[in-house]
Amino acid sequence: MTTAKAAVLSGTDAAFEFADIEVRDIRADEILVKITATGLCHTDLSVQHGHIPSPFPIVLGHEGAGVVEQVGSAVTEFAVGDKVAASFDSCGHCANCDEGKNAYCLNFWPYNFGGARPDGSTALADTEGNDLHSNFFGQSSFATYAVISPRNAVKVPEDVPLELTGPLGCGIQTGAGTVLNSLGVRAGESIVVAGTGAVGLSAIMAAKAAGATTIVAVDVLEERLQFAAKLGATHTVNGKADDVADQIKAATGGLGAKYAVDTTAVPAVIENLVAGTQFGATIAAIGVTKPGATIPLGLFSGAGKSLVGAIEGDAVPQTFIPRLLDLYRAGQFPFDQLITTYPFSEMDTAIKATQTGEAVKAVLVW
Known part of the structure; x- marks a missing residue:
């Protein structure tokens, strides 16, 4: 069990409230990532305002980036210390996933919006042990730690700042x-x-x-x-x-x-x-x-x-995000110009700046 700080959403049109939470032990096919930064996306705000249905209470956040802290026994693609960005989740075994169409996974909704693992269990709990809905886009990265599936994690080169890479997982991608x-x-x-x-x-x-x-x-x-x-x-x-x-x-x-x-x-x-x-x-x-x-x-x-x-964007994150980073390095995709960073403690300010257009892409940094 790992203790974390998270922005918890208790219901439609509620404010995000910071709270101490518990991150349950990862399973064999999961990794634990210490989150450095998370992009603020309109999809998160659409859940907050009821435009996308969701169970509550829940930890949102789906453009996370950070450093791998623990690796499940069945995971071979990642190691402790790897820098990663997280994208959407997919089942990896349906007909569309088999054809490389991960963005059209036939199980996309439960894996990304179900508020739990596919078996119904949650990766998060409050300090009294009560379930907190988790696994939003396979990550719930509005927290200092996130349990992530290797299917939606992408290694980030050492020379790219982590606070830039989170938004590549959804909006920019x-x-x-x-x-x-x-x-x-x-x-x-x-x-x-x-x-x-x-x-x-x-x-x-x-x-x-x-x-x-x-x-x-x-x-x-x-x-x-x-x-x-x-x-x-x-x-x-x-x-x-x-x-x-x-x-x-x-x-x-x-x-x-x-x-x-x-x-x-x-x-x-x-x-x-x-x-x-x-x-x-x-x-x-x-x-x-x-x-x-x-x-x-x-x-x-x-x-x-x-x-x-x-x-x-019909993307397979493990191949498309590196492609975008190659374009960025070549000066052909200057997405860093979109980003304004805010401390996570100033989340409300970042939301207002996003809604007014003051910030093109707000990124929350721990």
């Missing part, structure tokens, strides 16, 4: 992977990205790295649009304008973009993307929707366009 993997954007092609938070800006950087020659950023915050231009957007469009679709088409020579990525999950924004893309275009929707959000079927029926829901 999702944005970049949607462009590079899900859509397969190639050199010379065009793409429009709606929403220039961490996910959208990662998509823009990935599009530039892929050689896309027309990259249109859409947002309602001018300072974010300026940042998007700095990171690779060739054109920017203010989403408050009345002619968003027309501006997208103008930027792409009148045809419309070949690809689109929506990170907002706002129906009106998606409608603008559909209108601003060319015949045969593919639109990837990767934002977390609010209950009841809908778009008209007529946008796609007979329009020759495809709407896809990309999960985690």
Whole structure:
């Protein structure tokens, strides 16, 4: 048993409360990681506000990074002292996992959102021994220690700061992977990205790295649009304008973009993307929707366009995160410019900064 400090969420719309907790002994197929830093993701906040169902009380956090402190007897891939980043979990044995489609694991929901191990046990408890829901995305890394499956852990090179690597496990991986993997954007092609938070800006950087020659950023915050231009957007469009679709088409020579990525999950924004893309275009929707959000079927029926829901950028973390780090080292994926660090004790400040747009990607550091 290991004692830890954690940010515990007791219910929908409750505040995160710091508490001492107990981390139960790891099993043969698990590793114990001392967490250095954890990215704050909109998915965590979506659980907090009830947009994603969850059992309570629970320890969230799913962009953790740290150092391996204990290794289960059946684990051969990791050793004590390894620096690791944690990503989403998967079962490793379903039909999709067997095909290398870990992001579409047929058991994705229980492994990542079930609040427990697959057998229903929890890795965490309060100081009185009562169960705390755990294993959020296979990690629950809003804590000083996390029990992690080797399937969702990735070794981090010694020369990369740990506080940078956590967000690669979800948000940044999702944005970049949607462009590079899900859509397969190639050199010379065009793409429009709606929403220039961490996910959208990662998509823009990935599009530039892929050689896309027309990259249109859409947002309602001018300072974010300026940042998007700095990171690779060739054109920017203010989403408050009345002619968003027309501006997208103008930027792409009148045809419309070949690809689109929506990170907002706002129906009106998606409608603008559909209108601003060319015949045969593919639109990837990767934002977390609010209950009841809908778009008209007529946008796609007979329009020759495809709407896809990309999960985690179709990534296999053990191969894709090193790929992103290689691009980073080569100066082609400067994701470090997105990150602002906060002490874990200032979690509320980090949340407010994320919600107001002051911080693109907040990372909480112990």
